[in-house]
Amino acid sequence: MTVGRKEAARVGRARSTTAAELGRIGLELFIERGFDEVTVDEIAAAAGIGRRTFFRYFPSKNDLPWGDFDAMLGRMRAHLSDIPADIPLYDALRAAVIDFNTFPDAELPLHRQRMEVLLRTPTLVAHSALRYQSWRQVIADFVAARLGVAADALQPQTIGWACLGISLAAYDQWLAHPEQVLTDLIHQGFVQMREVFCSRAVPGDV
Amino acid sequence: MTVGRKEAARVGRARSTTAAELGRIGLELFIERGFDEVTVDEIAAAAGIGRRTFFRYFPSKNDLPWGDFDAMLGRMRAHLSDIPADIPLYDALRAAVIDFNTFPDAELPLHRQRMEVLLRTPTLVAHSALRYQSWRQVIADFVAARLGVAADALQPQTIGWACLGISLAAYDQWLAHPEQVLTDLIHQGFVQMREVFCSRAVPGDV
DNA sequence: TTCCCTACGGCACTCAGTGCCATTAGTATG
DNA sequence: CATACTAATGGCACTGAGTGCCGTAGGGAA
CATH class of the missing domain: 1.10.10.60 (Homeodomain-like)
Known part of the structure; x- marks a missing residue:
């Protein structure tokens, strides 16, 4: 060995x-x-x-x-497990997703071009779904551990999708508006998600 | 004509x-x-x-x-535009997504088999990403109109992803646990999303 | 040297998807 | 009924991704 x-x-x-x-x-x-x-x-x-x-x-x-995507997933997993337990779940997720998408300035131009290829080529948009499964699972595992439920339960999986969606919507904006900062867009996504999902519920909501 | x-x-x-x-x-x-x-x-x-x-x-x-997916999208669009403006956005979205995935009991067995093929075949999971783009856009258009922003802005797109994620996570549960009710699972997804995203923010959150 | 092991790469094959075009089967018109 | 027109069919040939098979090349070890 x-x-x-x-x-x-x-x-x-x-x-x-x-x-x-x-x-x-x-x-x-x-x-x-x-x-x-x-x-x-x-x-x-x-x-x-x-x-x-x-x-x-x-x-x-x-x-x-995609390059070595698995290695990046490993780093995200490591980063998540380093987050103190007293940080609220929402903040932990936001920090991890932002961290995952933080790159040195020098690498940004190439990263943009890579993502341009990945997110603007229909063939690759389709294929990406398979990569995103692993990505979501990393989030889901973390959420599941935090909540003390199974990783394949509804809530961890749903939150995995939400985080993925925030990331991809942010990337889409970033590609369309190069002057914006990717990590800021991700932060905004988290905030805007909260804006909609935390609006007052009508009576009868569970 | x-x-x-x-x-x-x-x-x-x-x-x-x-x-x-x-x-x-x-x-x-x-x-x-x-x-x-x-x-x-x-x-x-x-x-x-x-x-x-x-x-x-x-x-x-x-x-x-996929069958005639575009026709289903058209119906969802119609359903959304019928929702009174005084229903909160969160409730409107939840109602529309549940409505989209409501089928007569007689059709459920076939629908389950269809979704089993669509969601458990890697080739189709990948290809589905392209269909989901249109689905998300229907949600995004509605959110954009409600919020008075562009349909390709960050928030509508992010919410589109969130609704898609809630649906797909619910379908995954439904396929794994046939005794559960699909529309209930979707409802739970909306609730559980709120649980995580509405947890207290730490100071400094925008 | 000889042996062994691993990577290379040619060949042939399957299958999805596409452009081209002759053919078929309908309707409309005289 | 015959002719013109029109739209769908389907055969053929081609491209390109991906795979199984197998002989060969190039490295270390004995």
């Missing part, structure tokens, strides 16, 4: 590239010409590998633009 | 089937053998039409299980 940080020396033939490198090359092509205008053959050729090999690095063309 | 209810007599060759009929046949196969196990060729053969013709009734295999 050598979990060497680079596992520099392994048996067998050395890998000819990395998922990160392949992702960089592919994303560049997508940004330049549009997702649907680039074939897997072209990405493979640009990376100097065979088409068959591409599918050993990414299960599908759709997965390429 | 003859908008005859059946337009019984038109010029040109008569259609050999209908989208509804094709949808019925296809859905039956999907329920029986699973979405991924049925090819378009098989659906076409079962319906007695050519494969090429299938794609004139549905833009993709993924669209078949």
Whole structure:
């Protein structure tokens, strides 16, 4: 079980590239010409590998633009578990979602382009639904632990959807209005959600 | 501009089937053998039409299980515009979402099977994202009108996501626990959303 | 060197989806 | 009835994603 940080020396033939490198090359092509205008053959050729090999690095063309999303989920999970128990759930969620979407200024331009591809290409909008499932589950697990209920119960799942929705609506604004600040938009989303859902209930509400 | 209810007599060759009929046949196969196990060729053969013709009734295999979703959206839009202006936004949304997902008892078993296919097949979960865009927009348009802001503004879009999330989380519970009542679950989702988002804010919250 | 192990990549195949176009089956008109 | 017009059908060929199979290349270990 050598979990060497680079596992520099392994048996067998050395890998000819990395998922990160392949992702960089592919994303560049997508940004330049549009997702649907680039074939897997072209990405493979640009990376100097065979088409068959591409599918050993990414299960599908759709997965390429996401980069190492699982690692990001891991960090969000870690961040959530670091939040003190006396912070109210609403504030904890807001902090975690904002943290998840906070990037160094230097990375913002590329992040914007990546999200432009991901959120403005119908094929990818569709495929993203599968990634969002894992994202929502991270939120749901946290909410479930806080409330002492099962992670697949209605409330944690509903809140998972709400947080996802706040994020995606914020991204949509951010892409349309580049002068705005992404994390501010997420904050506003949380506030505006509260505005609507905390309006006075009519009599008879449970 | 003859908008005859059946337009019984038109010029040109008569259609050999209908989208509804094709949808019925296809859905039956999907329920029986699973979405991924049925090819378009098989659906076409079962319906007695050519494969090429299938794609004139549905833009993709993924669209078949949805039936006439646009018509349902139209009804939701109509229902929303019938809601008196003095009903609070939260209550109006809850009523509309519940109404959208209310079906006669006789239709429930089939509806459950349809949703089972739609929500438990990864391919369709992904594709659904595109349908949900239109659904959310109906909600967003209503919220925007109520609040007097643009339909593509942050708040209407965020609330659109929230309502979608409440619905889908409720459907997930409903599929997992057949003894529960779908519309009750949606109601609970609205209540539970409020529970979390209306918890006391810490000082400094805008 | 030889062995072993792992990654590579070519090939052939399935299936979704599309453009093209000849054919079919209707209605309208003389 | 014959002809003209119109719209749907469906066959054919093609592109592109994704997969199983398998021989080969390139690395470390004995």
